[in-house]
Amino acid sequence: MMQFSFPPSPCQRLQSRYFPGLQIWVKRDDLLHTQVSGNKFRKLKYALQACSTNTTLVTMGGPWSNHLHATAHAAALGGWRSIGLVRGAAEVTTATLDDCVASGMQLRFLTRDAYRNLRTETEGWQHYVDSALIDSALWLPEGGSAPQALRGVSEVIQEVEAELHFIPDTIVVACGTGATLAGILAGLDGRSQALGIAVLKNATYLHAEIAALLQAAGYPSHQNYELLTDFHQGGYGKAPPELLTFCREFSAESGIPIEPVYTGKVFYALAQMAQAGAFRADQRILVIHTGGLQGARGFAT
């Protein structure tokens, strides 16, 4: 069994003109590992610890997927075979997919419909994998958002407590599938309040996903969170010019790199909320930097 673990990432006090008079820390999970960074490392941790030498990791993702990228690198680190089921045609090449192939991941390209079916057909991935490999394969759903991912994510809260010697009042994170937020709720175990910034449009369905993930992973149905669904900037992967400008300026000013798909939307939302007076001066806020910087190569920021 591989011990898939890295030293804790730092909690950094944020200095930025966008947040005058506010107490904000950033948990720099983007620094956890050069390739397997952010929430990806935490989500994969226990799944990978259970792999044996002949495991084949099978997963899915879009052409710029952080999860696909992290899984390919993790598989290379652990010496496992990996197969990525990619949304789109084989002619689509991206820096992300190039990296996946360079790490040894085999890619299979799926139509949008076939890809969508993988989300609902629990064994659908088996159609794309050599039958001899199926018994020893480990299927990781989109975003690595399996119930066991919550345990790995929950550990971020213990780390924060050990580093800061307090649990912040508000913990902020980007939400795609909701698994990272659910893991944070598991780690908080009813303390403080989490704030999720949905990066997709019409994301109220995430409440049900979060509840289902908590239940499937054996945690209580924590409700100490708020999900903000109006900061998606037009939808998943959409990056209007003002968001790109914000990402560039915030990164340069704070020294904390962010990208437009996840962390950029989080800090942009917070900056707008701060301007509207949504936070108290004595409120201790922590933003989890969930990494994903490799995906920024898809944007000319």
Ligand SMILES: Cc1ncc(COP(=O)(O)O)c(C=O)c1O
């Ligand atoms: C960089 C980054 N941040 C946040 C998220 C959102 O995490 P989740 O899908 O667990 O909500 C993702 C995607 O999974 C991501 O790649």
